[in-house]
Amino acid sequence: MNSLPTSDALLDWYDRHARTLPWRTSPEDRRLGVVPDPYSVWLSEIMLQQTTVAAVKDYYVKFLALWPRVEDLAAADTEDVMKAWAGLGYYSRARNLKKCAEQVAFELGGRFPETEEGLQSLPGIGPYTAAAISAIAFNHHAAVVDGNVERVLSRLHEITTPLPDAKPAIREAMDALTPNDRPGDFAQAVMDLGATICTPKRPACALCPWMTECKSQSSGLAETLPRKAPKKAKPTRKGAAFIAIRDHDDAVLLGRRPPKGLLGGMTEVPGTFWADDFDLSTALSHAPVQGNWRKRSGIVKHTFTHFHLELDIYVCRLAPESSPPQELWWSEKEQQTDEALPTVMRKALEAGLSGT
DNA sequence: TACACGTGGCC
DNA sequence: TGGCCAAGTGT
Known part of the structure; x- marks a missing residue:
């Protein structure tokens, strides 16, 4: 016993x-x-x-x-x-x-x-x-x-x-x-x-x-053990991210996410909203600035707690004198390590900057 | 009560 | 490869 x-x-x-x-x-x-x-x-x-x-x-x-x-x-x-x-x-x-x-x-x-x-x-x-x-x-x-x-x-x-x-x-x-x-x-x-x-x-x-x-x-x-209630399946959402690169010093355009919700208050690469039924052909209408946007081959995949994300990555180069749009800023190469960038945003940045 | 909320390692 | 899992909390 x-x-x-x-x-x-x-x-x-x-x-x-x-x-x-x-x-x-x-x-x-x-x-x-x-x-x-x-x-x-x-x-x-x-x-x-x-x-x-x-x-x-x-x-x-x-x-x-x-x-x-x-x-x-x-x-x-x-x-x-x-x-x-x-x-x-x-x-x-x-x-x-x-x-x-x-x-x-x-x-x-x-x-x-x-x-x-x-x-x-x-x-x-x-x-x-x-x-x-x-x-x-x-x-x-x-x-x-x-x-x-x-x-x-x-x-x-x-x-x-x-x-x-x-x-x-x-x-x-x-x-x-x-x-x-x-x-x-x-x-x-x-x-x-x-x-x-x-x-x-x-x-x-x-x-x-x-x-x-x-x-x-x-x-x-x-x-x-322990027994657990079955988990719900994760949906897949789609969207696009825009990597604007400044000529000469390779600074990129970054922004701030809203204070609450997903990645609240963190730094982001400008992008579209993310949705199950997002029409990728309309992505460019959400670009943060006008430019010669080129879509990169391949996508960035990331999984959050409750959904998968697939991002198309667009890249364009801008003139060094370009001033950032409202609420965005240029982040220089050495500065990017110190930005409040969540992992998904670092992935997007990496995908946009690699092999250019 | 149920869902939103990140990421990386493991198998 | 993709689902599971990790010293939970806020709404």
Whole structure:
């Protein structure tokens, strides 16, 4: 007969196998009395929302070097923050990051709230992030539930209800399992377990500290959990982008996207709207300036969360004395690296500038 | 409740 | 190659 899983068994495993991450206070350091910096914990948690550890690392280091304290980030130009965030995705996170820093620095005396309720009242902080910061930065008892935790606990207790209906049961299970002693380390332990052992595919159950207590390991259902509602198919939208190149210095014409919605507030290559039924033969009527536009062979493909995009790329060269149309600007070659260009726009730019 | 919201790596 | 997946939040 199986015994019940304990936090101690997992914490023992974590003490031996915790990943070393730039934002993490190691279990050894915690034992020595090192206290995490709430600002660092918050910054890392926002970046890690729906984003892999590998993708976050360099951005985290860069942000902390640019803005070491919450007051620095609060005082920064939003445009500089968007530039530093460019490429990481989910750009509303960057806008909320800035807003949150301003609230903490200017209204809360530079101190983050310690409770889940207080934290969740801040922009960009939802139930998961509030619990994570409260537990990791302040060692408060909080049930931290992310995608890893959902997978680990649905397998541990063989919860076969599909997500998201299973969320309440998973949250209760996490709450019951979380120790008062080391809630932050425990939350990170479950996430590390999910990231390295209890993986979505081919979990390494033989290495799991909870193997003998895991119901779905015994039954063989582990790899099939958690169950999820089927996903909707992504439609394909089409459009065109216009790369206007200035003679002599190869500067390109760029613009700013509207503040909200897809890629809100980010820099863009001028283009058409994107639609399922977009008539590509009408693309040129949307060109930002008159010119000898030439369509490049091939298209740029990109996939967003909820649709595929296929872009035709048009290129033209303009005289060096050309002044940019309203709301657009010339971006010189060396300057383009620093623009707040999302990946899809960098792809379009690359396609237009290569092989000319 | 359901959908909008990015990107890169994996198989 | 294309769907799946990753430390979710806002509306």
